[in-house]
Amino acid sequence: MKKLLGLLLLVSILALAACSSEESGTEGGSSKAAETDAVPKDLAFGSATVGGFWYTLSAGMADKMAPIYPDSSVTIVEGGSVSNLLGLGQGTFALGFANGQTVPEALNGLNEFEEKIENVSTVATLYPNVFHMVVREDSDIQSLEDLKGKKVSPGIAGYSGELAFKDMLSAVDMSYDDLGGVEYIGTADGADLLRDGHIDAIVGMVAAPLSTFQELDTTMGIRLLPLEDEVVTALNEKNEGYLPYTIKGGTYSNITEDINTVAGYTVLLVNDDLMGEEAVYDLTKMLFENQEHWKTLSSTMNDFSPEYSVENNVGNLHPGAERYYKEVGAME
Incomplete structure (x- = not known):
């Protein structure tokens, strides 16, 4: 190969x-x-x-x-x-x-x-390919709306994770104009930027658990932002491929609470x-x-x-x- x-x-x-x-x-x-x-x-x-x-x-x-x-x-x-x-x-x-x-x-x-x-x-x-919103454990970001003014990596431009993120922002009357910056970069490189404090969040549709995020969880400490029920409903109404999904506590060893989000297969x-x-x-x-x-x-x-x-x-x-x-x- x-x-x-x-x-x-x-x-x-x-x-x-x-x-x-x-x-x-x-x-x-x-x-x-x-x-x-x-x-x-x-x-x-x-x-x-x-x-x-x-x-x-x-x-x-x-x-x-x-x-x-x-x-x-x-x-x-x-x-x-x-x-x-x-x-x-x-x-x-x-x-x-x-x-x-x-x-x-x-x-x-x-x-x-x-x-x-x-x-x-x-x-x-x-x-299931699960939508993650990842921030540092000590971040003051608690929700999708809190990403206003923050630097975010949505993955590679045009990938489905980035398109899903745009749909989610739209569901809460936000757009990229409300963010502090967008960094189009792959998952591994995005993790490095988050670790070094150059971005505030990584978002994307990935496996749960994802080894890159597991490593961040154990070495730096991360939190996953949940989606509100009305956002999940709005996404499903927009595209039936967005299905409600719960990232169970313990999927990432230091995150004990369940996280509500969406997934596509x-x-x-x-x-x-x-x-x-x-x-x-x-x-x-x-x-x-x-x-x-x-x-x-x-x-x-x-x-x-x-x-x-x-x-x-x-x-x-x-x-x-x-x-x-x-x-x-x-x-x-």
């Missing part, structure tokens, strides 16, 4: 998009299904920035994919929910992660998606033009044959199973995934 960064990564991915289109016999946004055993030689995996669980999980999945796709190599790309869906739709990515609330927007061509994305399908629904998707039915069946089977391994990466994967994935399905299931779920009795 090669992880290419910077300019080299960009050049490789552009070349990959062209090669993948040629191999699959498609052009542009075509929705022609791939041959049943089709697998690109270069598998671009749309993930997220270093420090988030998506990156850790995609690296683990890439290692397990090597035996089932021996003639292919995986390149993990630091993406995000919106950019991953756009990349999947364009054929730049063969597979990738997305947050549940962005999938129906992509399928219907809403908000950040100018056109409907019709050539992507769901392989599995993995775990992390979804693994594939490009239908690049990944055939047999290939996706093998991918789905691999995911669940290794479900105990994913739990060792994070307890957020503890509930992951075929039945859980089907019950919480987001988007249209790929025929290869559907065949596996029926085979193991998770769906009729």
